[in-house]
Amino acid sequence: MLRPFTLHRPDTADEACALLARLGEDASPYAGGTELLLLMKLGLLRPRHLVDVKRIREFDGIGDGARLTIGATVTHRTVERSALVRARCPLVASVARHVANIRVRNVGTVGGNLAFADPHSDLATLFLALDATVELVSPRGRRELSLAEFVSGPWETARASDELLAVVRLAPWPAGTASAYVKFGIHERPTLGVAVALQLDGADPGGMRRIGGSVRVVDARVAIGCVGPQPARVPAAEARLTGASVADLEDAAGAVAETAAASVDPADDLYGSADYKREMVAVFVRRALRIAAGRARGAEPSGRFPHAVVA
Amino acid sequence: MKIHLVVNGRSHDLEVAAHALLLDVLRDGLDLKGAKRSCDTQVCGACTVLVDGLAVSACTYLAVEADGRSVLTVEGMADGESLHPLQRAFVDAGAVQCGFCTSGMLLTARAMLAENAKPTRDDVLHYLRGSLCRCTGYRKIVDAILVAAEAAR
Numbered sequence: 001m002l003r004p005f006t007l008h009r010p011d012t013a014d015e016a017c018a019l020l021a022r023l024g025e026d027a028s029p030y031a032g033g034t035e036l037l038l039l040m041k042l043g044l045l046r047p048r049h050l051v052d053v054k055r056i057r058e059f060d061g062i063g064d065g066a067r068l069t070i071g072a073t074v075t076h077r078t079v080e081r082s083a084l085v086r087a088r089c090p091l092v093a094s095v096a097r098h099v100a101n102i103r104v105r106n107v108g109t110v111g112g113n114l115a116f117a118d119p120h121s122d123l124a125t126l127f128l129a130l131d132a133t134v135e136l137v138s139p140r141g142r143r144e145l146s147l148a149e150f151v152s153g154p155w156e157t158a159r160a161s162d163e164l165l166a167v168v169r170l171a172p173w174p175a176g177t178a179s180a181y182v183k184f185g186i187h188e189r190p191t192l193g194v195a196v197a198l199q200l201d202g203a204d205p206g207g208m209r210r211i212g213g214s215v216r217v218v219d220a221r222v223a224i225g226c227v228g229p230q231p232a233r234v235p236a237a238e239a240r241l242t243g244a245s246v247a248d249l250e251d252a253a254g255a256v257a258e259t260a261a262a263s264v265d266p267a268d269d270l271y272g273s274a275d276y277k278r279e280m281v282a283v284f285v286r287r288a289l290r291i292a293a294g295r296a297r298g299a300e301p302s303g304r305f306p307h308a309v310v311a
Numbered sequence: 312m313k314i315h316l317v318v319n320g321r322s323h324d325l326e327v328a329a330h331a332l333l334l335d336v337l338r339d340g341l342d343l344k345g346a347k348r349s350c351d352t353q354v355c356g357a358c359t360v361l362v363d364g365l366a367v368s369a370c371t372y373l374a375v376e377a378d379g380r381s382v383l384t385v386e387g388m389a390d391g392e393s394l395h396p397l398q399r400a401f402v403d404a405g406a407v408q409c410g411f412c413t414s415g416m417l418l419t420a421r422a423m424l425a426e427n428a429k430p431t432r433d434d435v436l437h438y439l440r441g442s443l444c445r446c447t448g449y450r451k452i453v454d455a456i457l458v459a460a461e462a463a464r
Contacts, residue, residue, distance in 0.1 A: 007312070007329035007375065037371045038352055050329075077365075101441020102419065104353055106365040107372065188354045188441065 002040055009052045013059070013137045013164060016051050021139055021162035023049045029164055031073050034100075034108035035116040059111065059166055064088065067133075067169040072111025076100075079110060088172045091195075094311040095126050095181045100188060111165045114147070117230070119154045120189035120271075125225025126181055128233050129195040130170040138163040154229045173221075176200050178246075178296035181311040182288045184280060185226075191271040192280050193225040196288045200246060200296055215246040215296065222256075222285065227266040227277045234263045237285070249293035257286035284308070314378035318343070319387025327374045334358050334369035337384060345385035345414040356442035359415035360384050366422045385414035388421070397421060397459045404455035408446035416442055420456045430460055 007030075010016040020027050028047035030036055031054055039045040053059055054073050062078070063069040068088045070079065079085050079096040086093045099105050099113075099122055113123050114134065124147065132147040136159060147168070150158050159165065173179065177199045185191035199219040220241035225231030237260040244252050261282035266274040291301045291310060301310055315324050318341060327336055337343045337360065346369050349357035353368040360369045361383040362376070388395040394402070397417050407413050416439070423430060423438040430438070435453050444452060 002330040002332065004328060004330050007373075033371060033373065034353060037373070041351065041371075097437075101354070101356070102422070102438055103356065103359060103366050103368040103441065107367055 002037065003043070003046055005040075005047060006049050007052060008049060009055055011055050011057075013056050013166065014139075016053055016056060016164055017137060017139050017162050019049075019051050020164070023051075025161060027051055027161075029053050029115070031112045032075065032104075032108040033112075034104050035112060035118065053111075053164060056164075059164075067171050068092075070110050070168050070170070072115075072165045072167060073109050074111075076105035076108055076110065076113075077102075080105065089130060089170055091179050091181055091197075091311060092126060092130070092170065095122050098122070098183070098309045098311055110168060114150070114168060115157060115159060115165045117151045117153070117155050117157050118189070119228065119230055120191075120193075120226045121231070122181070122183060122190065122193050122225070124151055125193040125223050125231040126195045127168065127170060128223040128225075128231055129179075129197050129221035130172070132171075133169045135166045135169070136160075136163045137166045142166070144169075148232070151230045173197050174199055178292045179221075180288045180291040180295065182284050182291065182305075182308055183226075183311075184284055184305070184308040185271065186307050187271065189271075190226050192227055192277065192284055193231070194281070194284045194288045195221065195223040195225075196285070196292050197221040198241065198246075198249075198289075198292050198296065217241050217244045217246065217249075222260060224260060224264055224281060224285070226271070227264050227281060229267075232263075234260045236260075236263055241289075246293055246296050249296075250290060253286045253289035253293070256289060257282045260285040312375050312378075314375055316377045316379070317381045319382070319384060325374075329373070329375060331374040332370060333360070333362075333367075333372045333374045333377055333382070336374040337369060337382070343384050343386050347411055347414065349411070350443075354441060354443070355412075356415040356419060356439075357412055359418045359442070361418050361422055364422060364425055366419050383418065383421075385417055388417060395421075396462055397424075397456065400455040400459035400462070401452070404451045404458060406448065406451040406455040408444070408448045412442065412444045412446075416444070416452055420459070423456075424460055424463065428460065428463065430457070432457060 027049035030050035059073045060071045076096045076099045179197040181195045183190040183193040198217045220238040222234045222237040266277035347357040349355045358370040
């Protein structure tokens with residue numbers, strides 16, 4: 001059961017922000033409700049006003065450009081099925097296909113997921129590896145923050161109470177980037193999410209396969225989510241990968257995974273003990289790197305890992 | 312708030328509170344008890360209904376969101392006394408045990424088949440992720456869906 005509230009349905013961002021400014025802490029932005037309504041049912045949040053942002057046209061849609069722009073109210077399902085997302089950021093479409101379940105994906109939005117800042121978010125982890133930025137709009141104007149600046153802690157963001165997340169922008173990886181996202185967990189929300197991307201020299205993927213052994217990693221991304229208070233890149237692991245030969249990645253993956261495990265600071269909770277989670281970081285970073293290295297050679301992983309999803 | 316929705320082909324003009332959940336409007340307002348409240352957190356699928364063909368958790372979906380849309384519940388699947396092919400396949404395969412998850416399973420399968428007429432077993436398992444059967448009778452549920460898909464071709 002939900003406690004009563006007043007529902008506002010503004011048509012523009014200006015109207016919505018003015019409402020939020022006027023109503024203050026009594027109001028909450030509302031889109032898919034897949035996170036917000038759950039906490040309202042539990043009484044953990046008790047807003048007396050919901051400001052529905054789904055009628056604001058500029059928050060909808062997916063746009064192309066130097067960066068891929070995804071509107072805040074775009075659903076996970078739309079991302080999954082978008083030809084544009086598949087073309088520019090295929091791993092994003094693939095990960096969207098595995099967010100929660102079909103009912104959540106049909107209703108839940110990209111902006112809601114990021115603005116809610118649940119530490120167990122697949123998108124936030126993956127988007128860090130895509131140098132994501134978010135655009136916030138308020139009565140004071142607009143500002144753009146990196147996703148790392150925006151997500152400031154568990155369920156905490158840099159969003160002011162009268163600000164709204166309008167769009168997220170992603171920097172697609174160059175052609176010839178091998179990547180993988182692996183999540184692991186026995187609950188609906190993952191215990192661990194790992195995103196890796198290896199930009200390889202020689203941009204032609206076909207050629208890359210032929211020359212195999214001489215291909216090197218010129219830039220690497222490793223992002224880990226769910227185990228800490230917020231998802232984070234692992235610069236030490238990225239540095240170890242940069243310059244490595246793809247042929248050596250199978251062996252190097254173990255050492256890089258240990259580096260990644262040493263970088264995280266997990267807590268004991270219902271998802272597992274801190275020691276367990278650190279160990280799982282090592283296991284799944286290693287697996288994600290091997291999957292990405294396999295993809296660099298044009299090979300999809302054949303096996304499956306228990307309680308894990310490979311995207 | 313005034314809403315207009317079509318439920319199982321029948322038009323309804325209703326006055327609902329902004330905080331009314333679609334599940335309560337269907338169960339208590341329209342006496343359609345097929346969708347069940349179970350986990351109440353969108354992880355189990357027992358309350359699944361289709362809104363304009365899309366599977367949603369009616370337990371966590373405001374009734375006002377269905378304004379102007381078409382809602383399908385399990386009560387709307389059969390054509391009179393004639394079961395929908397998915398329902399027939401569930402009966403034939405023994406895919407119903409306690410029955411609590413059945414309406415959600417049927418509607419989820421229906422949404423899937425509308426998108427993908429030739430699903431593989433993996434496609435079905437992927438789409439049913441988050442549709443829980445606590446009798447654990449998944450094998451026969453998946454079998455039934457594949458049989459219904461095959462029969463429809």
